[in-house]
Amino acid sequence: MTLATSDTLAAHHRCTSIPPPSIIFGRSSVMSRLRDVVDPIALVPIPVFIHGATGTGKEVLANYIHQRSPMRDGPFVKVSCAAIPGSLLEAELFGFEKGAFTGAGMTKPGLIELAHSGTLLLDDISELDITLQAKLLQFLQDGTFTRIGAQAERRISTRIICIANRSLQSDLEQGTFREDLFHRISGAIAPLPPLRERLEDLPGIMEYLLLQFAESFHVRPLPLSPAIIRRLRHYRWPGNIRELENVLRRYSLLGTPEALLEGLKLRSEALPVIEFPLHPNSPLKVRTQQLVRQAEAEAILHVLQEHDWNRTKSAQSLNISLRALLYKMRSAGISAYAPYKGDNKVTPLEALSPPD
Numbered sequence: 001m002t003l004a005t006s007d008t009l010a011a012h013h014r015c016t017s018i019p020p021p022s023i024i025f026g027r028s029s030v031m032s033r034l035r036d037v038v039d040p041i042a043l044v045p046i047p048v049f050i051h052g053a054t055g056t057g058k059e060v061l062a063n064y065i066h067q068r069s070p071m072r073d074g075p076f077v078k079v080s081c082a083a084i085p086g087s088l089l090e091a092e093l094f095g096f097e098k099g100a101f102t103g104a105g106m107t108k109p110g111l112i113e114l115a116h117s118g119t120l121l122l123d124d125i126s127e128l129d130i131t132l133q134a135k136l137l138q139f140l141q142d143g144t145f146t147r148i149g150a151q152a153e154r155r156i157s158t159r160i161i162c163i164a165n166r167s168l169q170s171d172l173e174q175g176t177f178r179e180d181l182f183h184r185i186s187g188a189i190a191p192l193p194p195l196r197e198r199l200e201d202l203p204g205i206m207e208y209l210l211l212q213f214a215e216s217f218h219v220r221p222l223p224l225s226p227a228i229i230r231r232l233r234h235y236r237w238p239g240n241i242r243e244l245e246n247v248l249r250r251y252s253l254l255g256t257p258e259a260l261l262e263g264l265k266l267r268s269e270a271l272p273v274i275e276f277p278l279h280p281n282s283p284l285k286v287r288t289q290q291l292v293r294q295a296e297a298e299a300i301l302h303v304l305q306e307h308d309w310n311r312t313k314s315a316q317s318l319n320i321s322l323r324a325l326l327y328k329m330r331s332a333g334i335s336a337y338a339p340y341k342g343d344n345k346v347t348p349l350e351a352l353s354p355p356d
Ligand SMILES: Nc1ncnc2c1ncn2[C@@H]1O[C@H](COP(=O)(O)OP(=O)(O)OP(=O)(O)O)[C@@H](O)[C@H]1O
Pocket: 019, 023, 024, 025, 052, 053, 054, 055, 056, 057, 058, 059, 060, 061, 165, 205, 208, 209, 241, 242, 245
């Protein structure tokens, strides 16, 4: 076995600055429920399992827990289980004695030891191979471990936070993740919802990020128009907060709404911002009808996106007939925009053809 030095591996021994709690948790009910779980458990050193899709803020939450915990003055050690091959990871995590294997020229303590009286963050825990899962289990059971090539057991105390991009249920069913280990790492479970499920939090996060970029780039981008904000609200945000951050960084640097929208993925580019023209002297009744049409069109767009533009499922979810949905899509000008690449079967012709 050859060894890389720790600096080449994704281990950080310090805590980064994170958004304030009002931004991390926002105002959505899913996030406030999460806070109700996280705040009390942060104060006790039980293992926490955080899971959520890419870019949802898992590492930010892990930092938050550390900073709120009694171990906040101790080290915060991050290990990426996906970035380090198994045999090397064992040496990194548990350390080794001089001569334990070829290349072990000197004794080296593992990252677990470095995390003593602090927090050990195991990122991408789903990628931990099965032999290391056994060794980690032993450590979680009694706080003891042995360096590679050593006889003596060592004992340390650290809070473990594990992160995965999925709940691990399928890994447990397939037997690729040990059930006993899962129970040990999940003293508390913190699921992070995707951004599209907490759109109430979007304005707050946007404001926070725009302010950060304004400060660091010394720029003052124009406020976003309601039409653009509406479009951002209809976007699916597959890359979640990280994607939002990238899009807003781009906007801050380039300063045009086009720069902002160009960053969004195809599915949303195909999405029109529907604006029905309104005559300045329209009577109240007409104005109200227009607003209702607008709201209806937006509701339909939203549901279509939710169902990956599957119109049958969207119609079912809206509790209207497929025929009625197609009619409404056409009269709102939505069908022409339905994306026809990828997994949905809508062709441009089909999207434009009138319902029979
Ligand atoms: N509530 C928030 N407000 C503002 N920025 C946030 C928030 N949550 C996360 N971020 C930022 O979004 C980016 C992604 O967050 P983080 O790295 O914690 O996500 P992750 O779930 O670990 O992502 P990945 O799955 O890609 O590892 C980071 O740059 C982080 O600073």
